Amino acid sequence: MKARLTCRATPPVLTALAPVQSANVETPRFASLLRQKPFGLVRTLETFLRNSGSWTRCAEELHLHVNSVRYRVQRIQDLTGRDLSRMEDRVDFFLALLV
DSSP states (O other): OOOOOOOOSOGGGGGGGSOTTSOOTTSHHHHHHHTOSSSOHHHHHHHHHHTTTOHHHHHHHHTOOHHHHHHHHHHHHHHHOOOTTSHHHHHHHHHHHHO
């Protein structure tokens, strides 16, 4: 049985994982990226993690082109300074989304 990821925290959960030396992530630009409708970065992250990092399955579930998923994951990585190809960073994201 797959665990369903739910984001009970506000979308800036990604900011908790951002490195200290990064730019201020509380900017309106960052907040607007996290609230994109209908598919925000948090939803993309949840889906990406739920599908074990599979670009294709994530794209199918979000009804997006695989390159759109790659772009969104790159945005998440750029904003947080984390690398979703590393298991340690995936675990950190997974745990942050469960909080």
